[in-house]
Amino acid sequence: MTVANLQSSPAGAANDGKPIINDFTITVASPNGSGSQTSNLAIIRALFRMGIPVNGKNLFPSNIQGLPTWYIIRLSKDGYLARKEGVEVMVAWNDDTFAKDVASLAPGGVLLYSADSRLETSRDDIHIFRIPIKAIMNDFDIPIKIKKKVGNMIYVGGLAYLLDIDLERIKYGLGKELSGKQKAIDLNQSVVEAAYQWAQANWGEVTVPYQAEAMDGGFNDDKFLMIGNEASALGSVFGGCSFVSWYPITPSTSLVDYTRNYFTKLRHTADGKPTYAVIQAEDELAAIGMVLGAGWAGARAMTATSGPGVSLMAEFAGMGYFAELPGVIWNVQRMGPSTGLPTRTSQGDLMFTHFLGHGDSKQLVLLPANLKECFEFGWRSFDISEHFQTPVFVLSDLDLGMNLWTSEDFDYPDVPMDRGKVLAAEDIKEPKDFVRYLDRDGTGIGERTLPGTKSPFAAYFTRGTGHDERAVYSEDSEVWEKNMERITRKIDLSRDQLPAPVVSRMDGAKVGIISYGTNDYPIEEARDKLAKEGIATDYLRIRALPAAHAVHDFINEFDHVYLVENNYDAQMTQIIRLDMPERAADIRPINKGDGLPLSASFVIERFKELEQDS
Numbered sequence: 001m002t003v004a005n006l007q008s009s010p011a012g013a014a015n016d017g018k019p020i021i022n023d024f025t026i027t028v029a030s031p032n033g034s035g036s037q038t039s040n041l042a043i044i045r046a047l048f049r050m051g052i053p054v055n056g057k058n059l060f061p062s063n064i065q066g067l068p069t070w071y072i073i074r075l076s077k078d079g080y081l082a083r084k085e086g087v088e089v090m091v092a093w094n095d096d097t098f099a100k101d102v103a104s105l106a107p108g109g110v111l112l113y114s115a116d117s118r119l120e121t122s123r124d125d126i127h128i129f130r131i132p133i134k135a136i137m138n139d140f141d142i143p144i145k146i147k148k149k150v151g152n153m154i155y156v157g158g159l160a161y162l163l164d165i166d167l168e169r170i171k172y173g174l175g176k177e178l179s180g181k182q183k184a185i186d187l188n189q190s191v192v193e194a195a196y197q198w199a200q201a202n203w204g205e206v207t208v209p210y211q212a213e214a215m216d217g218g219f220n221d222d223k224f225l226m227i228g229n230e231a232s233a234l235g236s237v238f239g240g241c242s243f244v245s246w247y248p249i250t251p252s253t254s255l256v257d258y259t260r261n262y263f264t265k266l267r268h269t270a271d272g273k274p275t276y277a278v279i280q281a282e283d284e285l286a287a288i289g290m291v292l293g294a295g296w297a298g299a300r301a302m303t304a305t306s307g308p309g310v311s312l313m314a315e316f317a318g319m320g321y322f323a324e325l326p327g328v329i330w331n332v333q334r335m336g337p338s339t340g341l342p343t344r345t346s347q348g349d350l351m352f353t354h355f356l357g358h359g360d361s362k363q364l365v366l367l368p369a370n371l372k373e374c375f376e377f378g379w380r381s382f383d384i385s386e387h388f389q390t391p392v393f394v395l396s397d398l399d400l401g402m403n404l405w406t407s408e409d410f411d412y413p414d415v416p417m418d419r420g421k422v423l424a425a426e427d428i429k430e431p432k433d434f435v436r437y438l439d440r441d442g443t444g445i446g447e448r449t450l451p452g453t454k455s456p457f458a459a460y461f462t463r464g465t466g467h468d469e470r471a472v473y474s475e476d477s478e479v480w481e482k483n484m485e486r487i488t489r490k491i492d493l494s495r496d497q498l499p500a501p502v503v504s505r506m507d508g509a510k511v512g513i514i515s516y517g518t519n520d521y522p523i524e525e526a527r528d529k530l531a532k533e534g535i536a537t538d539y540l541r542i543r544a545l546p547a548a549h550a551v552h553d554f555i556n557e558f559d560h561v562y563l564v565e566n567n568y569d570a571q572m573t574q575i576i577r578l579d580m581p582e583r584a585a586d587i588r589p590i591n592k593g594d595g596l597p598l599s600a601s602f603v604i605e606r607f608k609e610l611e612q613d614s
Contacts, residue, residue, distance in 0.1 A: 019211040022052050022077035024088035026159065029101045031094050033065030035149025038177050038188070039156050040071040044404055045173030046165055047075060048225055051215035055081040056404050057597065062250070062343040068097045075212060078528075079219050081406065082521035083597040088210055089163070091155045095119055102126075110208050112158050127208050129199075131158045136194050142187070153188050157195025161203070163212045167193060223408055228400035231371040231407070232330060233258035235378020236302055237266055240417055241328075243301040245279040245290035250342050251398040252304040252332040259302075284309035288316040288329065292391070295326040296462060298422075298450040300382045304330040307349045308339070310356065310393075317391055318357025319464040322487070324437075324446070326385040326420075330394045332401040335595045344595030345398040347517055351571040353393050354545050360484065362491050365545040366394045366499060369520040371407035373499075373543070374400065380499065383418035388494055389445060397566070399597045400518050421447040428455040436460045436471040437483065444490025491546065498544035501551055506536040511611070512554060512561040514587075516542040516572060518597060519564050525600035526607070545575065552580055560586040562610065564603055568593030 026043070030036040040056060047054040053076045061067040074084050092101045092113040098121075105111060107125040115130040133151050142150055160167055171189045178184045232255050246256045260278045267276040281287040287303045294301035305313070310331050320327055333349045335341035356363050364384060366377045377394050385392040428434045428449070434457055437446045446469075449458040460471040467483065468474045506527070515523050520541055527537050540554045555561050555576070563573045570589035577584040590606045592598060 019207065019209055020088075021211050021213045022075045022215065024075055024210045025084050025086065026073040026075075026089040026091070026163075027087045027101070027104070028071040028073075028091040028155070029094045029097050030069055030071075030091075030152070031066050031096070032061050032069040034093075034152065035146075036069070036071065036093065036152045038149070038174075039152040040073065041177050041404065042170055042173035042188075043156060043159065043165070044073055045176050045225065046160075046169040047073070047212060048220055048406070049169040049172050050166060050212060051217065051220045052212060053077065053079040053081065053219045053406065055406070057083055057399065058403060059596075060343050062339075062341070068094055077215065080521070080525040080600070082525050083599045085599045085601050089159070091159065093152070093155060108209050110162060110210060112155060112162065129158065129162065129203065129206075131155070131195060131199060136191070136198055139194060140187070140191060150188060150191055153191035154195040157192040157197075158199050160192065161196045161199035162206065162208050163210060165212050166214065167196060220406065223406050225404045225406060226371055227254070227402060227404055228368075228371060228374045228396055229255035229332065229402065230258040231374035231410070232304075232368075232378050232394070232396060232401070234262055235375035235410075236328070236382075237262040237378075238375075238413060239379025239382040240300045241302050241382065242267060242276045243291070243294040243299045244277070244303065245281045245287045245294075245301070246303045246305065247281050247284045247287050247309060249284075249306050249309050251334055251402045252306050252309075252330060255304040255330055255332060255401065259304075284312040285316065288313040288320075288327070291327040291329070292316060292320050292325045295320075295385070296451075300328075300386075301326075302328040302330065302382075304332065306332050306334045306342075307336045307346075307352075310349060310353055314356050314358070317363060318359060318361050320391040321357050321361040321363060322359075323462050323464050324389040324448075324487070325391070325462070326382075326389055327391050328381045328385055328394065329391060330396060333395060333397040335593070341595040343398070345518075345597055346567055346593060346595065347395070347397060347519075347565055348567040348569075348571070348593060349395060350545075350565075350567065351569075351575060353395060354575060356393070360488075362488075362546065364388065364390060364392045364491070364494060364498065366392065367516045367543050367545070368394065368396055368400070369517050369541060369543075370400070371405050372410055375410040377499070379413050384494075384498065386420040386422075387418045387445075387497075388490060389420060389448060390491070395517070397518055421445060423447050423449050423453070423458070425453050425455040425458065428453070428457045431457050434458060434460075435469050437467065437486070438469045439486050439489075443493060444486045444488075446486075495546045495548050496550075498546075498548065501543055501548055501554070502541045503550075503554065504539045506531060506538060509536040509538040510558070511537055512558045513537050513539045513564060513607075514542065514551070514554070514561055514572075514576070515539075515564040517566075519566060522598045522600040522603050523564055526603040529600065529604060530607070542572070547576060547579060551576065555580060555583055555587065558586075560588055560614065562588050562590050562607060564590045564598070566593060566598050567591060 044056045057072045060069040087104045089110045098119045102121045110127045112129045115132040263276045291301040291303045335344040335346040368374045368377045381392045468479045565572050570591040573589040
């Protein structure tokens with residue numbers, strides 16, 4: 001078959017006529033629910049297998065099948081994994097967004113779309129390739145219900161030919177995505193190869209400005225791909241989690257799904273009986289109530305949710321804080337307020353979660369930035385929660401939780417579980433041996449017992465109302481203030497016992513940058529690029545709240561610092577300003593909240609604007 005206008009030559013050439021190797025983005029535009037995810041992940045896994053640093057970001061709609069979705073794949077020979085603005089290679093597989101998608105292409109870019117489409121573009125500054133879907137698919141006997149999904153493999157084959165992606169590595173990628181389904185793997189690979197052969201026969205020897213080139217023996221040695229929610233689940237299981245209750249919500253549901261999968265493999269007796277429980281609650285209130293009840297009873301218990309679910313958990317979170325009950329809550333953040341943009345990423349729950357609960361409360365918050373920390377905080381959150389006898393919130397985000405990331409091997413826990421001050425029956429011989437809320441050592445942490453402890457002096461009432469040291473009901477103001485002072489001291493003393501900040505230095509730095517979470521990726525890229533312009537910066541990444549004293553010390557090293565965050569209200573800036581009111585004006589936000597991960601170009605542009613203004 002021949003297809004008109006297979007390729008038009010763009011005006012000008014990229015990179016002085018030389019192809020740009022492993023430093024560009026591929027965007028696949030397709031209707032939601034069309035099955036393109038398997039194709040996109042197969043491409044990412046193939047590129048990863050070629051040794052190329054690669055990251056993918058899925059921008060999908062929240063409502064119904066058929067609406068537009070975009071999958072952005074970034075190749076970076078330098079190892080940068082942040083979102084990169086601009087599009088160099090576009091697979092326009094959705095007629096509804098064709099005009100917008102073509103307009104987004106950079107001059108000299110590559111456009112691949114269906115020859116069956118009646119749409120055309122008048123751009124003469126891009127490379128245009130059209131490939132027939134129907135004609136290629138007619139050579140395969142495929143059930144109608146999956147034919148359209150398998151048809152996505154045609155753009156995989158077309159891209160493989162244009163960008164020189166190894167077909168064997170695409171087969172590897174399909175094997176990972178369709179694990180155990182050999183017939184499906186073979187069918188999809190056959191379509192990929194048919195599309196590749198069609199391109200070879202009809203496009204001939206073509207050269208486009210962007211090429212994927214194997215980097216074996218380089219960046220990806222001893223690394224693997226995983227999504228953040230799976231790493232979080234695995235870490236939780238290694239942390240001794242045995243009870244999960246949750247109510248489904250995007251983007252946290254898969255965290256519980258993965259936890260349940262790992263439970264079935266790892267959490268059972270020698271004869272196969274499960275030693276865990278997973279309960280889908282009727283709502284988020286019930287979910288956190290079960291978690292705190294299980295934690296009170298001695299289990300390591302967890303739930304996972306997102307912003308709207310955390311809103312419903314507020315009252316129980318306050319009870320956990322005041323009654324001093326352990327439990328772990330994963331908040332995989334999405335864009336609010338209200339329903340907001342439920343399939344877009346954000347760091348907009350930070351302030352709300354840190355101060356969650358009516359009255360005076362300050363929750364412990366952990367802030368993972370990558371897969372290793374998702375795993376680490378998965379198990380450490382239980383140690384911290386039981387040690388301090390309080391709920392612990394782990395704030396991931398949709399970008400980290402639902403997308404594939406590259407990671408080195410995890411550091412598995414090699415220390416005993418920290419169960420905190422739990423007394424056994426032999427520790428309690430007389431009444432004075434156990435006083436539930438007595439601070440014996442100045443840490444603010446009392447001793448606790450678990451239900452069933454066989455001592456006549458081990459029982460106590462767990463109350464959300466006012467109580468004294470012995471857990472006896474009290475509305476006395478002095479008793480109340482003494483109890484609150486102790487709890488506040490406990491939380492404040494946790495600052496330097498939570499995961500410590502990570503600091504990166506540059507010689508000659510006169511300005512500091514502070515951030516947290518997945519902002520780490522664009523910041524590291526931005527710092528490298530600023531350094532090439534002669535602008536050196538020191539960088540501190542906060543990993544927990546309340547913030548360690550090292551954060552305050554870092555700020556005091558500079559006349560001013562910039563705090564980078566992915567929310568509209570600069571929430572971490574406000575929190576640190578509360579810690580350091582005397583330096584409030586010197587803590588300057590670089591923030592954006594548009595539902596997308598931050599980019600290095602945004603950080604650089606805003607940094608320069610603020611520096612110029614100062």
